[in-house]
Amino acid sequence: MASTVNCSIVSAEEEIFSGQVEMVVATGTIGELGILPGHTPLLSGVKPGPVRLILEGGEEQIYFASGGFIEVQPTSITILADTALRADDLDEAAALESQRRAEQELADQKSDVDFARVSSDLQEQAAMLRTIRKFRERKK
Amino acid sequence: MANAKELRKQIGSIKNTQKITSAMEMVAASKMRKAQERMALGRPYSDEIRAVISHVANASPEYRHHFMHEREIRRVGFIIITTDKGLCGGLNINLLKAVVLDIKKWVDQDIEVDLCLIGNKGVQFFKSYGGNVIAASNHVSETPAVSDLIGSIKVMLDLFEEGQVDKIYLANNVFINTMTQTPAIRQLVPLDPDEDEGLKHRWDYIYEPDARQLVEGLIARFLEAQVYQAVVENVACEQAAKMIAMKSATENAGELIDELELIMNNARQAAITQELSEIVGGAAAV
Numbered sequence: 074m075a076s077t078v079n080c081s082i083v084s085a086e087e088e089i090f091s092g093q094v095e096m097v098v099a100t101g102t103i104g105e106l107g108i109l110p111g112h113t114p115l116l117s118g119v120k121p122g123p124v125r126l127i128l129e130g131g132e133e134q135i136y137f138a139s140g141g142f143i144e145v146q147p148t149s150i151t152i153l154a155d156t157a158l159r160a161d162d163l164d165e166a167a168a169l170e171s172q173r174r175a176e177q178e179l180a181d182q183k184s185d186v187d188f189a190r191v192s193s194d195l196q197e198q199a200a201m202l203r204t205i206r207k208f209r210e211r212k213k
Numbered sequence: 214m215a216n217a218k219e220l221r222k223q224i225g226s227i228k229n230t231q232k233i234t235s236a237m238e239m240v241a242a243s244k245m246r247k248a249q250e251r252m253a254l255g256r257p258y259s260d261e262i263r264a265v266i267s268h269v270a271n272a273s274p275e276y277r278h279h280f281m282h283e284r285e286i287r288r289v290g291f292i293i294i295t296t297d298k299g300l301c302g303g304l305n306i307n308l309l310k311a312v313v314l315d316i317k318k319w320v321d322q323d324i325e326v327d328l329c330l331i332g333n334k335g336v337q338f339f340k341s342y343g344g345n346v347i348a349a350s351n352h353v354s355e356t357p358a359v360s361d362l363i364g365s366i367k368v369m370l371d372l373f374e375e376g377q378v379d380k381i382y383l384a385n386n387v388f389i390n391t392m393t394q395t396p397a398i399r400q401l402v403p404l405d406p407d408e409d410e411g412l413k414h415r416w417d418y419i420y421e422p423d424a425r426q427l428v429e430g431l432i433a434r435f436l437e438a439q440v441y442q443a444v445v446e447n448v449a450c451e452q453a454a455k456m457i458a459m460k461s462a463t464e465n466a467g468e469l470i471d472e473l474e475l476i477m478n479n480a481r482q483a484a485i486t487q488e489l490s491e492i493v494g495g496a497a498a499v
Contacts, residue, residue, distance in 0.1 A: 083261050085441070087255075087257070088258075116418040116424075146268065
């Protein structure tokens with residue numbers, strides 16, 4: 074049997090996941106991270122995007138994290154997400170709608186929008202959609 | 214002899230008060246359940262981030278944030294979380310008593326104290342008690358948002374960064390159970406690493422991308438989470454204390470009504486007896 078490591082995903086609002094996993098795949102600030110048990114201590118930022126967990130026995134679960142931090146210790150992995158969702162809670166229609174709105178706001182140069190805020194919104198929505206697609210593929 | 218009519222009026226008004234207190238009790242009970250849920254939901258995050266921070270503090274990082282350094286203490290800061298409204302028993306008084314004792318200890322050592330107040334009751338108290346209040350925010354709702362709190366905390370943290378304040382404490386009520394809430398004063402910065410023998414050896418994280426940026430972000434998030442959690446916990450305490458206070462007020466009103474009713478009945482009976490004896494006396498005289 075493959076070795077496992079204790080992993081927990083918590084967001085400011087609630088605990089999303091806690092349990093033993095074989096591998097965690099998350100989107101770090103400078104690229105995708107795949108973490109196996111016994112990893113050397115690591116501290117990294119997390120970009121908006123999917124977090125994939127491979128549970129004991131090979132079952133996969135996908136979550137969405139809208140940014141935060143990941144801490145890795147040899148015996149535990151902690152993801153401190155700003156907001157996190159289970160992938161099946163994600164609403165594709167809502168994500169598409171807010172992506173469209175953000176794009177519109179960006180295109181509309183006349184309105185005095187906060188450029189940084191809108192573009193980070195846009196990034197987040199795009200990441201959410203990416204997660205949904207990944208989740209769909211997995212389901213097929 | 215007490216007037217029966219007056220007594221009846223008094224009983225009526227106490228009954229009205231009782232209705233209000235029992236309604237408040239029920240409102241507080243339902244609000245408490247919600248507040249407790251919120252508190253329970255937020256706890257994992259603040260516990261986990263506390264653990265991560267204490268790992269970071271225990272590590273031998275290439276970069277040490279100034280929030281990690283112990284400094285010589287010349288001035289301390291308190292962030293004090295109280296409720297906005299009263300009618301919640303001794304909740305605020307107990308907390309403020311504990312804080313005042315602590316402040317006195319510092320003042321005795323010739324160390325000045327700055328205060329940052331969250332909640333109306335604390336603001337009112339220190340207005341009459343005196344003290345160097347540098348930031349105050351009241352009307353924190355029952356569902357507080359982190360953004361509501363950031364402003365006043367930032368003032369305090371900025372002072373720490375500038376070196377004006379050398380230690381910051383966070384004072385709030387801790388929810389133990391519905392019946393018990395105790396005041397707690399905890400050190401917020403400098404960060405206070407947990408003693409963990411397993412982590413004592415020399416080691417450090419791999420930082421991606423950059424230690425300074427990460428640790429700064431993490432610490433900011435940690436402080437927010439701590440204060441947010443404290444405020445949420447204080448809301449749960451407020452509702453629990455209010456529920457208990459209103460419950461005992463309702464019971465006391467019931468007792469008062471019973472007593473007054475007894476007196477009123479006595480008075481009525483005495484009046485009847487007197488009337489009867491007057492009639493009998495009158496009849497005998499004829």
